[in-house]
Amino acid sequence: MIALTSPIRTPWHRIPPGPKLLALIALTAVAMAVSGPLPLALLLLALLACYTVGGGRFLRHGLAMLRPLLPLVVVLMGWHLILRAPEAGAVMVLRIAVAMGAANLVTMTTRLDAMIALITKVARPLSHLLPPKALALAIALMIRFVPVMAARHLAARDAWRARSARRAGWRVVPPVLLGTLDDADRVAEALRARGGMS
């Protein structure tokens, strides 16, 4: 599993995640409050300039990450054209582009370990409800278990294909889930054997 952080170093990588997230929240709020297409377009241009600071490859990489958004934008714009409200459509599309572009920039320039550190720090006031150790453990366990579960799912699907010409569909999910519940019991036992959460 590869994180979405960009390997191309930019000046944005040096800013700690806390201020970047606050700036993102502020920018998103501004984009939601502004309702004219022109200021939103200017905001989008400024954002593109921020990407360009990282160089051409960084800009292309960033645009590629936003590509899955394209069909939705086309549908929204088309729908507004049918409703004869091109300005409202432009505002909506520009808002989406600004909010998602800015969020994507933060993601591309922040390392995963910095994000985990920030989350455990933000969760500290909740420590009597949610011990930071438990949170860090849950995050680490989950990231570790994604490839394990994917492998379990592939194995169940291959076993199905060996027996049937039809598509497996949902029928492989129950065995995968039962196996997962067994895994949970064994991992919990192993954690307790190693001293547990205490």
Add this chain to the structure above:
Amino acid sequence: MERNITLIALFAALCAVLSTVPQIHLPMGVPITAQSLGVMLCGIVLGAKRGALAVLLYMAVAAMGLPILSGGRGGLAPFVGPTAGFIWGWPVAAFVTGLIMERWRASVAPVALVAAAVGCILVLYPFGIVGLWLHATQSTALPTIAAGMAVFLPGDLIKAGLAALIAQSLFRARPQSLLSRT
């Protein structure tokens, strides 16, 4: 404690794996993903509290920048995008689904179907509608957007049906595996 943490982490991982199942396109061109199936299963199998926590963990790890949302998306962008309302509504949807499973002790399949439909349609859609409405301008009325949600309805009904079938076969294979019922 250890068991609950591992269960939550494993079901968060299950959501991530289900989101990699390729999209199916309905005739009208509306994509169906297995994404909300994961949310339904968290509630149905783990129950209200643990189900909601599993979904929250999945969201947190996705927000930190792993590409585990449907279509290989990840990072902070989906949390402010046009479909962000659905994402923010997931933990509530999983909680309600789990609560119905815990409280309504009738036979598994029909209860799971109702629980998944109430959680991931009745509870979740208003979040999605508000999310999309925040991106629209004042001239786009809330009812218009709400009517637009109808395109997702067939897909979500199919998924609620699948969730009920999965719950039923889990219960048949091993009754104690439905932790919401124990």
